[in-house]
Amino acid sequence: MPRQADHEQRRRQIAQAVWELAAGQGLEDVTLRQVAQKAGVSMRLVQYYFGTRAELLIGALAMLNDDAEAVARGSAGDDVGRDPRGLVRHVLLELLPLDEDRRLRHLVYAAYFVRFLADDDLAAAAGVGSPSLQDLLAMVIGGSADVGVDATAEAEILVAFAQGLQGQMLLGHVDGERAIALIDHQLDRIYGTKT
Template identity: 45%
Template sequence: MRDVKACRVCRSPLPRAGRGRPPAYCSRACQAKAYRRRKNPPVPTPAASRRPGRRRQIAEALWRIAAERGLDAASMREIAAEARVSLRVVQYHFDGKHELLLAALAMLNADNERRARARMATVDVDDPRELLRAILDEFLPVDEQRLLALRVFAAYFARSLVDPELAAVFLHDGQPLEELVATVLTDFGGIPDPRREADLLVSGITGLGMDVVHGRRTLAEVRATIAYHLDRLGGTGKVPGAEAPGTAVV
């Protein structure tokens, strides 16, 4: 049997083994903790008993690195340094970098959804134009939080191109945003195919949002473009100034 180099519980270094069976724990306290874990395993996941606040602290450090330097720069050591914790703490809360990447992405998605729901609560849902405008605003860097999220998602997208396992999580099959936008567009009336229009709007706003991040367009210019298309879709769907319906170029 090979020597155990670190305590199985706290990961502290263990003294070199002499004769007999090598130690697995640094102290009786760690040995007792390991016994309790075997008797009462955490439910439902191995991370359930870990501190949510510390996990979020580490995830936020990953977000900052991804937004500033990309995911390739986010090594476990860099993340630990950014989070101002030891590498051992990061390894305790996440069983490897891939788990950390997925957990941080899930946290960011949940955070964005919570904030979006809070903002949507202030919108007049009986006005489909204002509701749709508010939905599309969620994909623009209108504040520091949404700017950070856009940069992090861009880093994840780039990584997903070369990481099939990450792509399977990041690029899911469903299209809930397009379905939501199509539902709102149905309330406009007079739109022959709301789902096709939704595909165009979502793809367009995603690209325009990244243009703002890169400085190619201003937020005011993008909002003017959104207003233009909402005017086009309202009522008959005719573009203002066009000679006949269906002649517009989007």
């Protein structure tokens, strides 16, 4: 008796095809047919799981965000909960393409960013990520940094800074070691020099 296809695995296979196409050529000209071919499935199956091209792009982005969040949570570990500076550092380092998985993720995000500029629906669907990240960092900084530190402003600055480093790393202008050193420098400014 043939095994029934795992629906979540099939969705992931199709989303992975979107990510690979986005990282390699951007999203401007990606079609359902190209995604189906890349995933090794029929176009009808892509439509079954995701519907329209817009729904496919939104769904693939949501899966990528969920994966990134799960990795960040899993690698943060219990120790980070006792070390607020360590948690802030960990979150910021997840925004940098420090390994192949994060590099692919950030190349895909860069491709999506171009689409966000031209597609209001896609931009609206993606608009929930950064503010919640900034809110998390502001909460941690506010509860752990010196009195007088504007936690909201620091969180906004840190996220923007890490995203700028991300682009510089993808372009090859800054290496991972330097990016980490710059993140640590900014955290020293907020929390004081590491001991």
